[in-house]
Amino acid sequence: MRTIKPGPTRGRHGLQFAPHVSLWIVARGINLGLSTRIYFADEDNNADALLARIEQRPRVDTLLAQPTGGGAYRFDIRLQGADETVFLDL
Numbered sequence: 001m002r003t004i005k006p007g008p009t010r011g012r013h014g015l016q017f018a019p020h021v022s023l024w025i026v027a028r029g030i031n032l033g034l035s036t037r038i039y040f041a042d043e044d045n046n047a048d049a050l051l052a053r054i055e056q057r058p059r060v061d062t063l064l065a066q067p068t069g070g071g072a073y074r075f076d077i078r079l080q081g082a083d084e085t086v087f088l089d090l
Helices: 057-063
Strands: 020-025 034-040 064-069 072-074
């Protein structure tokens, strides 16, 4: 996927959101679409309202795209297992 890296946004009620890309994943065998977000490891994500709600802090890493150089990032989506991507119940 190619896109322009977004900037931070404001949500309702003054909530802050770090730069991110929202994804909705659909595929054969997945009955409901899966929602997740891609955040950027080289950004300050500490004030993000959604990330702050993830109780198992090590799982936040599953939402962070890692810089690979030249403005590119790597983000892997895992549907199961120890490093399963955090999916959102929206």
